Amino acid sequence: MSELMHTSLMIFKKDFTSELRTRYAINSLVMFVLVTISIIRFAIGDEKIDNEILTGLLWIVIFFSTTSGLSRVFVKEEEKETSLALKLSTDPSSVFVGKLIFNLVLTFILNILILILFIAITGYQIKNLSGFIITVLIGNIGLVSASTIIAAIISKANSKGTLYPVLSFPVLLPLLLTVINATSLASSGIDTERLSGEIQILISYSVVVTVASLMLFRYVWED
C-alpha cells in the first residue's frame, strides 16, 4: 500500500511539474471558467435569480469545466506516446491513483476559482456553509473519480473530444442529480444533519466508482 502511494505521488508530482511548465490543462480550464461565468453574467443582467437556479448553473460550470480539462491527463500521454514508458515502469494502479490525485488537486483549485467568481458575479448565497463545503467536496471526489476512468477509456479512442461528454453524462447523472439537490438545500440553509441522506449517496457513489475504476483500469490501460 505504501509503495502504491509512493509511486502514485511520484506520478502526481511529475504531472504537476509537467502541467506547470506546459499549462496544458490549466489555461483551457481557466479560460473556460471565465468565458462561462461571463456568459452567465450577461444572461442574468440585473435580474434577481433564485438560489435553486443558481445552484444548477454552478454545477453546469463545474461539470463542463471538468469535462474540458480532466480528460487531458490520459489523452496527453497517448498523443505524445509517453504512456508506453509509464507502462514499462510501474503497475496500472499507481498510474490511476497518481492521475486521480492530480485531477483532484486540479479540480479543487479550479472549484475555488469558480466559487469565488460565481459568488462575486451572481450574488449566490450560501446559508449553511459547512453543509455546502461537505457537499461540494464529496461531489467533486465522485465527479473526478468517474471523469478519470472515462478519460482513460476515451484516450484510446479516435474521437476523443466528442466521446467524453457522451460517455460521462450517463455515468455522472446520478451524482449530478444528488449533488445539485444537496447543494441547493445547503445553500438555502437546511441543517447539515438533514443533508445526511444526500451525503451518504454521494459518499457511496464516490467509493463505488473509485473502487470499480481501480479494478477496471488495468484492462483499459493495457491495449
Next chain:
Amino acid sequence: MSNINIICDKISKTYSGKLILKDISFSISSHQSLSITGRNGSGKTTLIKLIANIIRPSNGRITFQKNNADIPDDKRYQRIGLLSPYLNLYDELTAFENLSFFYKLRSSSNLNPDEKINSLLQKAGLYEKRNELIKNYSSGMKQKLKLLFAVIHNPEILLMDEPRTNLDKTGIDMICEISAEQKKHGILIIATNDESDKKLCDDSLNIEDYN
C-alpha cells in the same frame, strides 16, 4: 545465479482481421541473444511489443520464467528494458528529470540515483545538456536518452527495435557496449535488418519463415 527464460508458444497476432504474425515459437534464456529479422511490415515490431507485454497475442502464449517458476503478467514490466521508436519520454522534463523519474518508479530501493544517472549521461555525451528540456534535443540525442531509459534499471531482458535509428558513432558504440554487457547477465533481443545489429546477436529468427 538466477536464470530467466522467455517461451513463445505458437503466438499469432491479428489486427483488424489481418493476420500479422502466425504460429511463432521460440525460447530464449539468460546469456542468449536473438535478432528478429524480416522485411518491412512483416511483424518485427509487433513481436517485440508482444514480448514486452505491451499487447496480447491473439493466439498462443508467452511465458516468462525465473528459475523455472512462472513470472505473473503484472510483474513482467520490472524485468524489461525497451528501446523503440514508438516510445517517447516527457518533452517537458529535462533529461535528468526523465531518468530520475523512471528510475525511482522502477526501483524499490531508496538509494539516491543521481550518481548513476550522471554517469550514464556522461557516457552518452548528454551530461552537459542534462538540465535542458528534451523537447530541445535532436532526434539522435533523444534516441540516446531512450537507450539510457531502457537500461537504467539493469533489466534482465533488453528489447531493442531498430536501435541505430538517428544515432551517431558514440551512440552506436554505446549500443554495442550495452549489448555485450546485456549478454553477460540477461537476454538480448533486437528487431532489425541492419547487418551490424545482427552480428551483435548469437541467433536469428526470420519472421518471414513463419508466414
